Amino acid sequence: MNNLFLYWLDTMFIAGIGVSISVLDCDSTSYLFLVSVRRVSPRFSIPPSNHEVMPGGSVNLTCVAVGSPMPYVKWIVGTQELTKEDDMPMGRNVLELVNITQSANYTCEAMSSLGIIQATAQITVKALPKPPATLIVTETTATSVTLTWDSGNADPISYYVIQYKSKTWEGTFQEVDGVATTRYSIGGLSPFSEYEFRVIAVNNIGRGPPSELVEARTGEQAPSSPPLKVQARMLSASTMLVQWEQPEEPNGQIRGYRVYFTTNPHLPLNMWQKHNTDDSHLTTVGSLITGTTYSIRALAFTSVGDGPPSDVIQLKTQQGVPSQPVDFQAEAESDTRIMLTWLPASQERITKYELVYWEEDDKNQHKKTFDPTSSYAVEGLKPDTVYKFQLGARSELGLGVYTPVLEARTAQSTHVLME
Ligand SMILES: *[C@@H]1O[C@H](CO)[C@@H](O)[C@H](O)[C@H]1NC(C)=O
Numbered sequence: 491m492n493n494l495f496l497y498w499l500d501t502m503f504i505a506g507i508g509v510s511i512s513v514l515d516c517d518s519t520s521y522l523f524l525v526s527v528r529r530v531s532p533r534f535s536i537p538p539s540n541h542e543v544m545p546g547g548s549v550n551l552t553c554v555a556v557g558s559p560m561p562y563v564k565w566i567v568g569t570q571e572l573t574k575e576d577d578m579p580m581g582r583n584v585l586e587l588v589n590i591t592q593s594a595n596y597t598c599e600a601m602s603s604l605g606i607i608q609a610t611a612q613i614t615v616k617a618l619p620k621p622p623a624t625l626i627v628t629e630t631t632a633t634s635v636t637l638t639w640d641s642g643n644a645d646p647i648s649y650y651v652i653q654y655k656s657k658t659w660e661g662t663f664q665e666v667d668g669v670a671t672t673r674y675s676i677g678g679l680s681p682f683s684e685y686e687f688r689v690i691a692v693n694n695i696g697r698g699p700p701s702e703l704v705e706a707r708t709g710e711q712a713p714s715s716p717p718l719k720v721q722a723r724m725l726s727a728s729t730m731l732v733q734w735e736q737p738e739e740p741n742g743q744i745r746g747y748r749v750y751f752t753t754n755p756h757l758p759l760n761m762w763q764k765h766n767t768d769d770s771h772l773t774t775v776g777s778l779i780t781g782t783t784y785s786i787r788a789l790a791f792t793s794v795g796d797g798p799p800s801d802v803i804q805l806k807t808q809q810g811v812p813s814q815p816v817d818f819q820a821e822a823e824s825d826t827r828i829m830l831t832w833l834p835a836s837q838e839r840i841t842k843y844e845l846v847y848w849e850e851d852d853k854n855q856h857k858k859t860f861d862p863t864s865s866y867a868v869e870g871l872k873p874d875t876v877y878k879f880q881l882g883a884r885s886e887l888g889l890g891v892y893t894p895v896l897e898a899r900t901a902q903s904t905h906v907l908m909e
Pocket residue numbers: 548549550586
């Protein structure tokens with residue numbers, strides 16, 4: 491082929507002018523060509539494609555247009571030209587976008603003498619969801635709170651996370667994850683307690699900021715534990731003073747306490763005598779039969795109902811005789827030693843304590859007498875053995891009622907057998 495012809499083809503190619511060459515005839519030494527110049531309007535062979543990017547992300551937008559003559563290709567965003575007029579490539583133009591912070595539509599424009607065409611790519615910056623709106627409490631029970639809210643987002647939300655915590659406890663939020671609806675009941679709450687709640691929307695980028703906090707108080711329930719440290723002592727030969735402390739789980743506002751007493755503790759509780767009080771923590775009960783042993787229990791009630799009664803305490807209606815020791819507890823300190831503790835008695839002229847104890851399978855009782863104190867270590871016991879204890883207090887005027895039987899097991903032997 492003739493060099494001049496090749497040079498002409500090359501020039502046409504560089505100018506982007508389509509040239510078609512048809513071979514009309516040939517033999518072993520020469521060719522006969524028909525060379526024609528085609529004119530083709532621009533079209534996109536690779537139009538720019540839409541992208542979703544993370545905030546601060548980058549993307550390369552590729553736009554390729556063909557035609558004859560070859561079109562120039564430039565990028566435009568809004569009314570702003572992104573490709574310099576005097577540096578406009580032909581055919582292919584790659585727009586490098588870095589640190590993208592805003593969604594925008596980028597338009598690729600291809601132009602030749604035969605026309606101008608455009609194609610637009612949407613660049614969407616994916617963002618964390620906004621906080622859910624209008625969070626409200628729609629229902630409360632003693633142990634649950636129902637919340638409803640609005641998405642607060644135009645784009646779809648994957649799910650919500652509910653966070654809640656008790657207002658009276660410093661601490662971190664508890665979470666309910668993966669909530670697919672905009673209404674949810676949180677159960678397992680404590681009665682008569684204030685909580686705060688907030689909701690977080692989650693999409694495929696992550697968690698958005700939390701909604702505003704809402705507060706709710708759960709409803710009341712009957713107390714679920716008895717009054718604490720119930721104690722009784724005689725004020726006269728026929729009047730006793732009964733005292734106690736508020737239950738650990740009042741579950742509401744305590745409206746009052748009920749003291750039950752009887753000389754026959756085998757009767758069902760509803761057949762014992764009753765004495766109601768307001769929400770004070772002590773009461774006197776008169777007209778008792780002198781010289782007998784009374785059994786006493788107390789319970790607390792809210793507007794919803796009665797809590798469980800305390801364990802039985804016993805009292806001898808004999809003036810000057812100490813009452814039953816209160817809050818008697820045992821703890822194994824080793825394989826041979828058990829520590830006993832009780833509340834120190836007030837306003838009683840105790841001269842001695844009397845302790846009886848025995849092994850579970852051995853009725854042989856041991857007795858110890860010691861000066862007033864509020865703890866006593868029993869030593870020289872057998873390892874891994876259950877012991878039973880009863881404690882009574884004595885004054886000049888006589889011995890009071892023993893505590894109910896208390897059990898404790900010594901630790902397993904720590905001695906290692908040596909060969
Ligand atoms: C875009 O192209 C440039 C140059 O080829 C390259 O360095 C960069 O990594 C590309 N960016 C992306 C997001 O593909």
